[in-house]
Amino acid sequence: AQSVAQPEDQVNVAEGNPLTVKCTYSVSGNPYLFWYVQYPNRGLQFLLKYITGDNLVKGSYGFEAEFNKSQTSFHLKKPSALVSDSALYFCAVRDMSAGNNRKLIWGLGTSLAVNP
Amino acid sequence: ETGVTQTPRHLVMGMTNKKSLKCEQHLGHNAMYWYKQSAKKPLELMFVYNFKEQTENNSVPSRFSPECPNSSHLFLHLHTLQPEDSALYLCASSQDWPGAFIQYFGAGTRLSVL
Numbered sequence: 001a002q003s004v005a006q007p008e009d010q011v012n013v014a015e016g017n018p019l020t021v022k023c024t025y026s027v028s029g030n031p032y033l034f035w036y037v038q039y040p041n042r043g044l045q046f047l048l049k050y051i052t053g054d055n056l057v058k059g060s061y062g063f064e065a066e067f068n069k070s071q072t073s074f075h076l077k078k079p080s081a082l083v084s085d086s087a088l089y090f091c092a093v094r095d096m097s098a099g100n101n102r103k104l105i106w107g108l109g110t111s112l113a114v115n116p
Numbered sequence: 117e118t119g120v121t122q123t124p125r126h127l128v129m130g131m132t133n134k135k136s137l138k139c140e141q142h143l144g145h146n147a148m149y150w151y152k153q154s155a156k157k158p159l160e161l162m163f164v165y166n167f168k169e170q171t172e173n174n175s176v177p178s179r180f181s182p183e184c185p186n187s188s189h190l191f192l193h194l195h196t197l198q199p200e201d202s203a204l205y206l207c208a209s210s211q212d213w214p215g216a217f218i219q220y221f222g223a224g225t226r227l228s229v230l
Contacts, residue, residue, distance in 0.1 A: 041224075044221040046220065064119060102171070104217075
């Protein structure tokens, strides 16, 4: 079965330190992978995607993610965290089963808290 | 501003009321989506429309009735809801190619059913 796992409900990091939010996936074929961020009382905002090409993908607000096929992971990273990065982060993978090509399979989300 | 506008932002309704949620996308996308977001649960896809045609209905109760009059507008009509339907309802849109299926979300409607 296709799935996405975000193993950490919450990640805490000090401002200025690097941050990592983890995501692993299980999907047939080559994955389309996405990261979204949700600020309080807002909808989800697209951060970055991996479809093909370089394993290191750069996105909005200084975020990047590394695709690792052997570990079926797509971890979100940022070299230096800001307090304003505090939000809920979602990993998603495109459903590759027949007839569902617009459907995304979502992780449960990871709450990131960046402390001043 | 993502180009997807949802109204109202907040809605309180009784179990016998009828109300509608509205979504409009200004991005020229072909697909539109309704999601339900509840605390501690995965994002639940409710309906998908492609060029006004419904392509997915994820076993959503009939008290939720979607309407897509054109590829820019999407409605969710609500009637005789239950308290467990209280949630954040999100609308999204996407473009197949070259949009790479990236979904763009509105800010959501926070629904409370009393």
